Amino acid sequence: MKVVVGLGNPGARYQRTRHNVGFDVVDSLAASPHAGRFQSRFQAQVAEVLEDGEKLFLVKPETFMNLSGRSVRQVMDFFQVEATDLLVVCDDISLPLGKLRIRAKGTHGGHNGLRDIQNHLGGVEYARLRIGVDAPRDDAIDHVLGRFRPAERAAIDDAVALAAQAVVFWARQGVEAVMNKYNAEAKDKGGKNLN
Template sequence: MLTQKIMKLSSSISSIRSLNFNSAFVISYTSFKFSTTPKRTMTQFPNFSIKNTNSSRANTAEDSLVAPPKPKPQPPPQKPWLIVGLGNPGKKYDSTRHNVGFMMVDAIAEAERISINTVNFKALLGKGFIGSVPVMLAKPQTFMNSSGESVGAIVSYYKIPLKQVLVVFDDLDLPFAKLRLLPKGGHGGHNGMRSIIDRLKGSHDFPRLRIGIGRPPGRMDAVNFVLRPFNKQEREGLEFTFEHGIEAVRILLLEGFDKSATYVNSTKAIEQLG
């Protein structure tokens, strides 16, 4: 009996061991199958994102501290040219020899379509452009001998460089209708130029366009002569002079003084004006 019981117990233990081994095998095999399930790719998770740790330098904290490039400095605004014609105001003096500066400025205004319709700084003023160059046209209304009051105030207010102040006036020492462009000089006995030089602190360093009106005939007094009006023939001759004066001013502003002076002062140009 004892022997039979021992045999049954051994058989039971063997069955239990066999069962544990099979269960462990099943569990291990199942685990293996789950562990070998293929991974899903990023395209299978469209709402999932991963921060790229290799982002470009533009997105790094270090580069965010770098200042943006400075904008290029803009050039200062271009100062206008001031073109001043000398004369006396009022109908009494219209078309007189002393007012040929006014007449030249009026011709420039008409050719360049600049309206002279503002009164300021004791002058009639017009603002516009010749080509791309800003210009101011001025006809002082102070009477000739006090022209500097107006010119000095305009130059001071707008801070115009003297090399960009062109004064147009009559000259007794030039033959009638002849032009002469100079970079600087004295007043030559012209009271309007004397006044301007005084108001510009004695400076002579500004260009001037002289228009010849000839000498008085016989023993006529110079003052009476300059206040005489041009006759019809003289006015016709001046039309050609004004055309050349307009072209000279254009060359001066757009190409420089030297080219303009060559154009005005050359023998060929003088002969053409004759």
């Protein structure tokens, strides 16, 4: 089993904000006809989906972004999942709008949700898929908690769909293969080399 954690903040106030693109990717995966319904467990909304023979356990922590590690730790402990079978999906203000970057490991890079997961897991040896939400013009908090402008919506919807495909590819082929495929696609589409 693979665990896919989408980071975001719970509640209608935060739906479809920049900080919640991780939730959006998990919701996209949960829309599959092979997915079960979300249930409250592990301080999260969780669902299972079977994609191409791979069982994915989808997680949307309800602890708010900065405390996401609590929920992730509970899931990892309960299912006795190794960090190599974990993929965390989140926003990234250092990437251009809609660009994906997948890494096998790394630091939190200033992202408080990743920082808390790192603290609870005791390290950085888990994969992460970051989705660019563009750099803030002014206040970073207002930026990430704000909704996308109408002109940005199509690009972010495309990025969410591509990220969902990347998650399934990761589950089937592994982190190196998904990095080679999707980071290379980002470069081919005019983005900088993100490997």
